[in-house]
Amino acid sequence: MSTTAQDGPSVALDSVRKHYGSTKAVDGISLTVARGEFFGLLGPNGAGKTTLIEIMEGLRQADSGTVSVFGRSPWPRNVELLPKIGVQTQSSAFFVRLTAREHLRTVAALYGAGHDAAERALASVRLTEQGDVRVEDLSGGQRQRLAIAAALVHEPELIFLDEPTAALDPQARRDLWQVLRDLKGAGRTIVYTTHHLDEAEVLCDRVAIVVAGRIAALDTPARMVAAGSPTTRLLVPAHRLTLEAARDIPGVDAATLEGDTIVLETLDSGPVLARLDALAGLQGVRTRTASLEDVYLELTGGAAGTAAVGSAAADASQP
Structure with a gap:
């Protein structure tokens, strides 16, 4: 049975290229984003993420390759797709003299949606109580939630979120995480860019790491981490142990001093922890296994890292 636009992916890219002169x-x-998927697009500044997102949104034309959003080409600007897409940019524009509610009602009117749409959007990002507060008086975290609400007000199926937690304090970031979880739980498809690797690991179903315009790895965060380094790091308060004694522990592959902490690297943490307990006790010792950040740094730090993890994830371009 052939796949229809209704049951096909939200986004499908095949061999997409975009050059600016020699760059x-x-x-x-090539990648696909399934319906209802929370898809993370990661990479250093200048990696090509913004260009790729703008191609998906229909704001830029690819030089070659095919781009499909809900089975249709977004370029030339496809007005039939606009009601299905919501966009939150890193530098969102607001009607700052309006209240949050008035701002959303104005945006809703542009899409032909009613006042009830604005109320639903406020509730979806937990801003109902701030609905009568002027936009200019909202906190940074509240403005970020309002920007997401503006992207949601017309109830799109596909949402592009560009660094929604940038410049937020830790509590505001965690509050926004729950908003994003709620959106996923409501069945929205989300394409998400961030430099916070911890939140990508927690929130995303799959992530693509883009380096120099190419996908270096694409998989679930868990599988990507599992394909990376198996090294465990043990963090020991420096006053508990000398660096020389740490390096002499059987099973320790490397020991370095980082501030007031000695970091031990090992492939077999059990015996090393037992020896540490005998030498200095385990009070204050922390264990850190590989994370998405470790994979990301390996990939973006050099060609060798790209080859090592990229090859492990090369077959994961389909959900």
Whole structure:
């Protein structure tokens, strides 16, 4: 049975390229985003993420390759797709003299949606109590939630979120995480860019790491981490142990001093922890296994890292 636009992916890219002069901003990227998927797009500044997102949104034309959003090409600007897409940019524009509620009612009117749509959007990002507060008087975290509400007000199926937690304090970030979980729980498809690797690991179903216009790895965060380094790091308060004694522990592959902490690297943490207990006790000792951040740094730090993890995830371009 053939796949229809209704049951096909939200986004499908095949060998997409975009050059600016001699710069290969997007260099042959292929990926799909399934309906209802929370998809993370990660990479250093200048990696090509913004260009790729703008191609998906229909704001830029690819030089070559095919781009499909709900089974249709977003370029030339496809007005039939606009009601299905919501966009929150990193530098969202607001009607700052309006209240949050008035701002959303104005945006809703542009899409032909009623006042009830604005109320639903306020509730979806937990801003109902701030609905009568002027936008200019909202906190940074509240403004970020309002920007997401503006992207949601017309109830799109696909939402592009560009660094929604940038510049937020830790509590505001965690509050926004729950908003994003709620959106996923409501069945929205989310394409998400962030430099916070911890939140990508927690929130995303799959992530693509883009380096120099190409996908270096694409998989679930858990599988990507499992394909990376098996090294465990043990963090020991420096006053408990000398660096020389740490390096002499059987099973320790490396020991370094980082501030007031000695970091031990090992492939077999059990015997090392037992020896540490005998030498200095385990009070204050912390264990850190590999994370998405470790994979990301390996991939973006050099070609060798890209080859090591990229090859392990090369077959994961389909959900």
